[in-house]
Amino acid sequence: MEETTCRVCDAPVLEFADLGDQPTANGFLLPEEVAGEFRFRLAVGACTRCRLVQLVTVVPQELRYHAGYRYHASGSASHRDHFAADARHFLEAELTGPDPFIVEIGCNDGVMLGTIAAAGVRHLGVEPSGNVADIAREKGVRVLSAFFDEDTAAAVRAEHGPADVVFGANTICHIAHMDSVFRGLDKLLTPGGVFVFEEPYLETIVSGMAFDQIYDEHVFYFSVASVQAMAERFGFELVDAERIAMHGGEVRYTIARPGARVPSERLAALLAEEESAKLNEPATLAEFGRNVARIRDDLMTLLRQLRADGKRVVGYGAPGKSSTVTNYCGIGTDLVPFVCDSTPAKQGRLLPGSHLPVRPPADFADPYPDYALLFAWNHAEEIMAKEQAFREAGGKWIRFVPDVEVI
Ligand code: DWN
Ligand code: SAH
Ligand code: ZN
Numbered sequence: 001m002e003e004t005t006c007r008v009c010d011a012p013v014l015e016f017a018d019l020g021d022q023p024t025a026n027g028f029l030l031p032e033e034v035a036g037e038f039r040f041r042l043a044v045g046a047c048t049r050c051r052l053v054q055l056v057t058v059v060p061q062e063l064r065y066h067a068g069y070r071y072h073a074s075g076s077a078s079h080r081d082h083f084a085a086d087a088r089h090f091l092e093a094e095l096t097g098p099d100p101f102i103v104e105i106g107c108n109d110g111v112m113l114g115t116i117a118a119a120g121v122r123h124l125g126v127e128p129s130g131n132v133a134d135i136a137r138e139k140g141v142r143v144l145s146a147f148f149d150e151d152t153a154a155a156v157r158a159e160h161g162p163a164d165v166v167f168g169a170n171t172i173c174h175i176a177h178m179d180s181v182f183r184g185l186d187k188l189l190t191p192g193g194v195f196v197f198e199e200p201y202l203e204t205i206v207s208g209m210a211f212d213q214i215y216d217e218h219v220f221y222f223s224v225a226s227v228q229a230m231a232e233r234f235g236f237e238l239v240d241a242e243r244i245a246m247h248g249g250e251v252r253y254t255i256a257r258p259g260a261r262v263p264s265e266r267l268a269a270l271l272a273e274e275e276s277a278k279l280n281e282p283a284t285l286a287e288f289g290r291n292v293a294r295i296r297d298d299l300m301t302l303l304r305q306l307r308a309d310g311k312r313v314v315g316y317g318a319p320g321k322s323s324t325v326t327n328y329c330g331i332g333t334d335l336v337p338f339v340c341d342s343t344p345a346k347q348g349r350l351l352p353g354s355h356l357p358v359r360p361p362a363d364f365a366d367p368y369p370d371y372a373l374l375f376a377w378n379h380a381e382e383i384m385a386k387e388q389a390f391r392e393a394g395g396k397w398i399r400f401v402p403d404v405e406v407i
Contacts, residue, residue, distance in 0.1 A: 239263045
């Protein structure tokens with residue numbers, strides 16, 4: 001085990017789960033790129049002081065986010081609807097003064113800021129992955145190609161003035177340099193401004209067994225208690241926390257300058273819930289480590305049995321999560337010959353590490369397999385509705401979060 005210290009408070013970090021050698025989860029490869037593929041040890045631990053759960057080894061951000069970033073946030077209908085609603089909320093509740101300004105950290109293809117731009121409100125996306133930033137620009141979104149940190153924040157402030165809202169979704173947990181992010185927020189936010197971010201919830205991962213949310217991009221696995229401690233450490237205050245349904249279960253956090261907003265009742269309620277569930281305690285995390293190994297064994301037993309019975313199994317969806325589960329379990333083309341995914345930027349490439357080929361959704365029905373392994377389990381409703389004919393043809397779905405189940 002490596003000796004690690006907390007990226008937020010410097011206290012020792014205690015490792016509780018090791019998912020083995022892994023590639024970068026969005027490192028989809030062309031067949032000729034397989035040789036020399038990047039790998040690192042994917043392990044998570046919890047800080048012994050502030051309880052923040054974090055990766056033991058962090059992959060440099062330039063290896064993760066670049067002009068070939070393959071996740072396009074607008075690919076799922078439920079995500080488009082969710083972020084349009086977020087934007088409308090900001091327009092109605094926060095961006096109501098004269099000439100308001102909103103900054104989004106990690107705007108990706110403009111899934112949220114597109115609505116803000118269409119409303120004619122001043123905004124800026126900060127997005128280091130050039131390909132997705134260009135898609136956002138085509139939607140009329142203003143984007144700065146950069147990693148958000150203290151220096152970027154200072155430059156944005158100098159050019160545009162202070163921001164009423166700084167927003168991030170599924171991005172803040174990707175950033176290892178939290179101290180720099182908060183110093184940047186201090187420079188950028190108006191006195192009454194808010195920092196709002198939505199991230200995978202530790203409870204979904206640990207109690208809901210969403211172990212495949214653990215991968216290189218997710219440096220932090222936030223709980224309400226650990227975010228509260230982090231905000232305080234960096235001179236801010238957590239004033240709200242609300243569960244949302246995205247990615248199987250997330251929390252939307254609101255942080256403000258100390259005393260600027262009244263903390264919500266639901267924040268206190270969620271903190272109390274965490275406490276009574278012992279979410280942040282070492283014993284809970286250690287049990288999670290054991291459960292992950294059990295799910296792997298159950299899934300591999302099922303897949304090997306289906307192969308022995310002559311059944312065909314195809315993967316559905318190639319989310320970042322599918323890299324974790326295929327590489328941790330050792331799922332190769334002998335068990336799952338290919339996966340289908342609707343993202344053109346992933347098609348024709350191989351899943352990182354496990355090298356399962358990614359094909360367009362049309363190949364799913366040509367002919368239907370006996371079983372579909374649902375890698376994009378967080379989109380079950382949208383996918384099963386779309387693929388009703390598969391079930392009508394006798395097809396069955398396999399889920400592995402929170403448990404291995406044929407449905
Ligand atoms: O944190 C992150 C979040 C925002 O997005 C990033 N690190 C990477 C990414 O995570 P993910 O890849 O796990 O996200 P999704 O939304 O679970 O990915 C779903 C995948 O499934 C996409 O590649 C699109 C695909 N899909 C499909 O093929 N057919 C999705 C739907 C709804 C479909 O019908
Ligand atoms: N907000 C979208 C996209 C999340 S994917 C959604 O919720 O679906 C994460 C995005 O964060 C990627 O587009 C990545 O390029 C970007 N990102 C990663 N590190 C960043 C940083 N330091 N500053 C700004 N964006 C960052
Ligand atoms: Zn800590």
